[in-house]
Amino acid sequence: MNSAPSVFFYDRATDVVDHTSEVLEGFRRKAKFISPKFFYDERGSQLFTEITHQPExxxxxxxxxxxxxxxxxxxxxxxxxxxxxxxxxxxxxxxxxxxxxxxxxxxxxxxxxxxxxxxxxxxxxxxxxxxxxxxxxxxxxxxxxxxxxxxxxxxxxxxxxxxxxxxxxxxxxxxxxxxxxxxxxxxxxxxxxxxxDETVLNAAYNDRAGITRDFNLNVLSHLNREYGTDFNEAAFDHLARYNPDEGCIEMFLVSRVEQTVTLANESFRLEEGEVIHTENSHKxxxxxxxxxxxxxxxxxxxxxxxxxxxxxxxxxx
Ligand SMILES: C[S@@+](CC[C@H](N)C(=O)[O-])C[C@H]1O[C@@H](n2cnc3c(N)ncnc32)[C@H](O)[C@@H]1O
Incomplete structure (x- = not known):
């Protein structure tokens, strides 16, 4: 697509990576994982831009x-x-x-x-x-x-x-x-x-306005829309904390209740309090x-x- 003389756009999003298999693979792990790249649908990108304006x-x-x-x-x-x-x-x-x-x-x-x-x-x-x-x-x-x-x-x-x-x-x-x-x-x-200092790091990923929380939860809506999962955002909490042994901020979604989620005809059970790991941010x-x-x-x-x-x-x- 060529939208203006000096701006060219190429869509190669699915050329090299099968995203559905990647999401499934993350869910089959004992410690469930969603890659941080799935944060970024249009709303996720907007929320990230809002995060960059937070004082923390x-x-x-x-x-x-x-x-x-x-x-x-x-x-x-x-x-x-x-x-x-x-x-x-x-x-x-x-x-x-x-x-x-x-x-x-x-x-x-x-x-x-x-x-x-x-x-x-x-x-x-x-x-x-x-x-x-x-x-x-x-x-x-x-x-x-x-x-x-x-x-x-x-x-x-x-x-x-x-x-x-x-x-x-x-x-x-x-x-x-x-x-x-x-x-x-x-x-x-x-x-x-x-x-x-980890208090500075923990504050940065737990802004008071709750934008990082919304950004983290938005991954679930993105997966629902693009990959047909049936997550309920309201059934999860945001958790971000510095892991000094790994030297990284770890971000999770915590299941508030016992629940089952489906993806591509596979069901995944989540216990109350069980976490889905959504991001590592190494320092x-x-x-x-x-x-x-x-x-x-x-x-x-x-x-x-x-x-x-x-x-x-x-x-x-
Ligand atoms: C943390 S934001 C940084 C945005 C901007 N570069 C900045 O410095 O403020 C990460 C950016 O990388 C993009 N991104 C994340 N994972 C990606 C991937 N696997 N392939 C291509 N882009 C990715 C996101 O859509 C987002 O725009």
Whole structure:
């Protein structure tokens, strides 16, 4: 679909991953699991954007401030005439901080949330008429390829500490894949939430306005609509807590009652108090990221962090 001269949209959502099998596999486990990627239907994306405005959610404002403060230096390091690929672009808000300085030839946002991505790409195309936007709806946990060709040098942007949703070993594998994608001369601008006092972390994932709770519960409505499950949101509570042994925030839905849920003709029983694990958000020390980047084959690493060392932005090349 080509919706405007400079905005192109590619739908590759189901090319590489069978989502129904993935949901079923998560439910058959002893400790039930739903991948965090299922948070993101259109409402989920809107709720996530609302989360980023909550006072407890320091991640977005800290990363944004870092990008603003260092935009010139970051742009100089990255260089001109690039293909800029953003993983999990959501509202494409953060990239706006860099666009005027960077002036990439092509901006390629990738996201699983189809309608939200399409709207964000259109908005960006209208705001920056000089920019060519190639938006792809894709599950980036699969082994996908870009649906278009570009001779430009490739640079990736992966903000929001979304890398924290991967298990630690998977995160390194993902970095390796990005390194292959960007190739020689390419780079990755990566935002990572750092390890810190757990009261700060617990507050960020339990905002007082209850937006993270609504975001967590919304995964059930998304599964009902897309995969034909019969969840009742009201029968679950939100639970998010820091696990210091794993160095990660773990998010769950807690069954308020004993209940049965069906998916693709299979029934799953939930005891009262039983949890469904919906997200891990791993927190890193700067040195852990440095090591992971080296293991993934990146040679040069630049790091910017805030005074309180809440968050860090890395440029790996
Ligand atoms: C935590 S939000 C971050 C949004 C934005 N980049 C930011 O920094 O504020 C994660 C984004 O990644 C997308 N996403 C999550 N899992 C994905 C997957 N497996 N494949 C593609 N996009 C995914 C979501 O739709 C969402 O827009």
């Amino acid at each position: 959610y320091y991640l977005t404002r800290t990363e944004t401030a870092l990008l603003q403060e260092h935009a010139g230096e970051i742009s100089d390091l990255i260089g001109e005439d690039i293909l800029l690929i953003e993983f999990g672009s959501g509202s494409s808000t953060k990239i706006r901080i860099l666009l005027e300085n960077l002036r990439p030839s092509i901006y390629a946002p990738l996201d699983i949330s189809r309608d939200y991505l399409a709207q964000a790409a259109q908005a960006l195309g209208s705001e920056y008429p000089w920019l060519e936007v190639h938006a792809t709806c894709v599950d980036f946990t699969g082994d996908f390829e870009l649906p278009f060709r570009s001779e430009q040098r490739h640079v990736s942007f992966f903000p929001g500490s979304s890398i924290g949703n991967f298990e630690r070993t998977e995160a390194e594998v993902f970095l390796k894949r990005v390194r292959q994608l960007v190739g020689e001369g390419g780079g990755l601008l990566l935002g990572v939430d750092l390890k810190k 890193y020390a700067v040195d852990e990221v440095r090591q992971m980047a080296l293991n993934a084959g990146f040679g040069s690493i630049r790091i910017w962090s805030d005074q309180d060392e809440l968050f860090a932005v890395f440029y790996l090349s």
